[in-house]
Amino acid sequence: xxxxxxxxxxxxxxxxxxxxxxxxxxxxxxxxxxxxxxxxxxxxxxxxxxxxxxxxxxxxxxxxxxxxxxxxxxxxxxxxxxxxxxxxxxxxxxxxxxxxxxxxxxxxxxxxxxxxxxxxxxxxxxxxxxxxxxxxxxxxxxxxxxxxxxxxxxxxxxxxxxxxxxxxxxxxxxxxxxxxxxxxxxxxxxxxxxxxxxxxxxxxxxxxxxxxxxxxxxxxxxxxxxx
Amino acid sequence: xxxxxxxxxxxxxxxxxxxxxxxxxxxxxxxxxxxxxxxxxxxxxxxxxxxxxxxxxxxxxxxxxxxxxxxxxxxxxxxxxxxxxxxxxxxxxxxxxxxxxxxxxxxxxxxxxxxxxxxxxxxxxxxxxxxxxxxxxxxxxxxxxxxxxxxxxxxxxxxxxxxxxxxxxxxxxxxxxxxxxxxxxxxxxxxxxxxxxxxxxxxxxxxxxxxxxxxxxxxxxxxxxxxxxxxxxxxxxxxxxxxxxxxxxxxxxxxxxxxxxxxxxxxxxxxxxxxxxxxxxxxxxxxxxxxxxxxxxxxxxxxxxxxxxxxxxxxxxxxxxxxxxxxxxxxxxxxxxxxxxxxxxxxxxxxxxxxxxxxxxxxxxxxxxxxxxxxxxxxxxxxxxxxxxxxxxxxxxxxxxxxxxxxxxxxxxxxxxxxxxxxxxxxxxxxxxxxxxxxxxxxxxxxxxxxxxxxxxxxxxxxxxxxxxxxxxxxxxxxxxxxxxxxxxxxxxxxxxxxxxxxxxxxxxxxxxxxxxxxxxxxxxxxxxxxxxxxxxxxxxx
Numbered sequence: 012x013x014x015x016x017x018x019x020x021x022x023x024x025x026x027x028x029x030x031x032x033x034x035x036x037x038x039x040x041x042x043x044x045x046x047x048x049x050x051x052x053x054x055x056x057x058x059x060x061x062x063x064x065x066x067x068x069x070x071x072x073x074x075x076x077x078x079x080x081x082x083x084x085x086x087x088x089x090x091x092x093x094x095x096x097x098x099x100x101x102x103x104x105x106x107x108x109x110x111x112x113x114x115x116x117x118x119x120x121x122x123x124x125x126x127x128x129x130x131x132x133x134x135x136x137x138x139x140x141x142x143x144x145x146x147x148x149x150x151x152x153x154x155x156x157x158x159x160x161x162x163x164x165x166x167x168x169x170x171x172x173x174x175x176x177x178x179x180x181x182x183x184x185x186x187x188x189x190x191x192x193x194x195x196x197x198x199x200x201x202x203x204x205x206x207x208x209x210x211x212x213x214x215x216x217x218x219x220x221x222x223x224x225x226x227x228x229x230x231x232x233x234x235x236x237x238x
Numbered sequence: 239x240x241x242x243x244x245x246x247x248x249x250x251x252x253x254x255x256x257x258x259x260x261x262x263x264x265x266x267x268x269x270x271x272x273x274x275x276x277x278x279x280x281x282x283x284x285x286x287x288x289x290x291x292x293x294x295x296x297x298x299x300x301x302x303x304x305x306x307x308x309x310x311x312x313x314x315x316x317x318x319x320x321x322x323x324x325x326x327x328x329x330x331x332x333x334x335x336x337x338x339x340x341x342x343x344x345x346x347x348x349x350x351x352x353x354x355x356x357x358x359x360x361x362x363x364x365x366x367x368x369x370x371x372x373x374x375x376x377x378x379x380x381x382x383x384x385x386x387x388x389x390x391x392x393x394x395x396x397x398x399x400x401x402x403x404x405x406x407x408x409x410x411x412x413x414x415x416x417x418x419x420x421x422x423x424x425x426x427x428x429x430x431x432x433x434x435x436x437x438x439x440x441x442x443x444x445x446x447x448x449x450x451x452x453x454x455x456x457x458x459x460x461x462x463x464x465x466x467x468x469x470x471x472x473x474x475x476x477x478x479x480x481x482x483x484x485x486x487x488x489x490x491x492x493x494x495x496x497x498x499x500x501x502x503x504x505x506x507x508x509x510x511x512x513x514x515x516x517x518x519x520x521x522x523x524x525x526x527x528x529x530x531x532x533x534x535x536x537x538x539x540x541x542x543x544x545x546x547x548x549x550x551x552x553x554x555x556x557x558x559x560x561x562x563x564x565x566x567x568x569x570x571x572x573x574x575x576x577x578x579x580x581x582x583x584x585x586x587x588x589x590x591x592x593x594x595x596x597x598x599x600x601x602x603x604x605x606x607x608x609x610x611x612x613x614x615x616x617x618x619x620x621x622x623x624x625x626x627x628x629x630x631x632x633x634x635x636x637x638x639x640x641x642x643x644x645x646x647x648x649x650x651x652x653x654x655x656x657x658x659x660x661x662x663x664x665x666x667x668x669x670x671x672x673x674x675x676x677x678x679x680x681x682x683x684x685x686x687x688x689x690x691x692x693x694x695x696x697x698x699x700x701x702x703x704x705x706x707x708x709x710x711x712x713x714x715x716x717x718x719x720x721x722x723x724x725x726x727x728x729x730x731x732x733x734x735x736x737x738x739x740x741x742x743x744x745x746x747x748x749x750x751x752x753x754x755x756x757x758x759x760x761x762x763x764x765x766x767x768x769x770x771x772x773x774x775x776x777x778x779x780x
């Protein structure tokens with residue numbers, strides 16, 4: 012690792028850190044020990060959403076601290092938590108319609124289509140597009156477009172209409188998967204077969220098989236072709 | 239962005255791609271696998287292990303890093319610690335907010351128990367959220383739980399607990415149906431048929447996925463349901479010590495991660511769902527694990543008297559990122575190989591069948607680099623081999639990578655690497671703890687009223703877990719633990735006395751063994767400050 016250094020401003024306070032570190036590792040280098048603002052460290056959990064600005068630029072940019080590499084003269088702050096509204100509901104009883112979404116999250120009506128949410132998404136999700144889809148009642152599209160959401164909350168933090176996009180997205184994915192996507196017929200069948208005890212004997216027989224015989228069965232088992 | 243030197247090397251991979259395209263590479267024989275594992279798998283290097291001298295599994299071979307947290311003092315002095323004020327009384331205390339904890343909470347509450355779910359970080363912060371590739375379950379016509387059983391036993395080198403494996407494979411279809419019902423967005427054909435693929439060591443295509451955010455999608459759904467059903471929840475509250483009446487478990491001391499204050503919870507039953515210990519960095523390997531994976535639940539359960547199983551088997555995921563440096567050790571999902579990605583050495587030659595079990599695959603990569611010296615070495619000295627990804631697009635058509643493994647595409651694209659055009663550099667990373675607290679098929683440990691589910695437990699996977707069986711494990715055994723604990727509660731009229739008697743005896747053992755006083759556990763969070771700055775800290779934070 013090169014030791015070329017950069018100056019970063021963590022919540023306004025300057026630190027000298029190696030230039031090729033991620034924001035997260037740079038903050039640890041500077042002496043921070045995270046309790047909040049650090050999770051999976053691999054862009055799956057949304058704990059480390061970060062807002063930053065670089066010198067001589069008025070624009071605010073976003074990134075995940077675990078993925079974004081520091082830049083010289085970077086002014087940054089993590090937003091480890093956003094107090095967004097989370098509706099509670101019984102997914103079983105909820106029809107997959109825009110009415111359901113709007114009843115739980117009426118603020119979706121207020122969408123100005125300004126696209127600030129999309130610009131704030133570190134996952135490059137078309138956030139505004141999925142909010143518009145939800146508004147139109149195209150739940151399947153909202154579910155599909157929002158799939159990669161990691162609930163970091165940066166969209167909601169920037170939304171002038173105070174929509175909590177990530178919770179709307181989660182609702183849409185659950186509505187789609189529970190009520191629109193067709194149930195898996197083979198799965199339903201298999202669950203019934205297991206309950207009826209169809210496989211009990213086969214499994215019990217294997218449980219009683221000694222290791223040598225089991226290894227023989229394993230090493231000679233037939234394999235479903237790759238493609 | 240690749241350096242010019244790496245770009246030069248990539249040309250060799252490109253040169254062999256055409257002839258590799260439909261090349262069949264044979265799997266290893268049972269004997270060859272065995273020899274490879276003994277020669278190159280880190281589990282077989284004696285110098286990285288030591289024998290436990292205290293606790294219920296005294297005499298067991300354990301990686302040094304794990305032994306250091308087992309053979310460690312509590313920051314609590316059992317002689318003087320004040321337990322007189324009980325802050326909360328519950329039926330079922332669930333420790334850990336990942337897939338197992340959330341599943342247990344939902345099931346236990348549904349069964350009528352008064353539940354409290356506590357987690358060290360946020361609800362959902364776990365390895366579950368990071369699991370990408372898939373979840374197994376024998377639900378297709380050509381498959382059966384018995385076939386799944388055989389794959390699990392063979393993969394685990396026949397060391398698995400048969401009762402636990404039966405539970406795993408027999409519950410699997412119902413678990414998938416439960417998740418489907420909750421609204422997990424599985425990859426499906428238009429008629430609802432689940433899209434399933436192979437994973438390393440599977441004899442049938444039984445890997446179900448939600449693109450390559452499978453664990454994330456499951457965790458988001460479970461989390462949403464926990465919130466919808468208003469399960470009592472405490473975040474940033476770590477279990478710091480279990481409480482017992484001298485024998486049975488009766489509660490826990492919780493530690494507020496933000497205010498340093500403690501809290502006493504009296505509970506009729508406790509479920510440990512705290513995950514594993516990737517962040518202990520066994521043998522100095524990088525890890526694919528979550529920040530919170532510091533083996534806390536293992537330590538607590540062990541001190542309370544619960545024996546361990548197979549702690550000397552660590553799973554190194556064959557394909558961790560070896561470049562760029564910023565994502566060193568992060569996972570490259572096995573799914574990349576399931577959909578056709580090929581592994582090659584510096585010459586662009588394949589040297590291992592891509593869907594061997596993880597231990598074999600990892601050992602083959604280590605052999606190629608350390609033994610045969612045919613790996614690539616980056617500017618920072620990190621060894622690696624190529625995972626040829628453009629071949630996937632050649633096999634299955636342009637756009638396959640973005641559609642099937644979008645998280646992986648994004649992970650590399652962030653650093654200026656387009657994996658649809660260029661191969662990626664990988665090396666094994668510490669991924670999973672195969673062993674853990676010994677449980678029965680209702681998840682109870684050998685300490686009464688103490689349950690364990692998920693990675694904190696051992697025995698399900700023997701000495702090597704297959705891809706897609708950990709997501710399955712956390713939901714199967716999370717649900718079982720929740721149900722069993724709620725059932726047990728019915729027969730306990732009054733919660734027992736809360737004491738630290740077990741800790742007293744444990745400390746006496748530590749004293750006898752001469753364990754240094756400054757070695758404390760649980761760790762709670764790993765230390766990633768530079769030694770220079772950590773050495774100058776004044777805080778008393780654990």
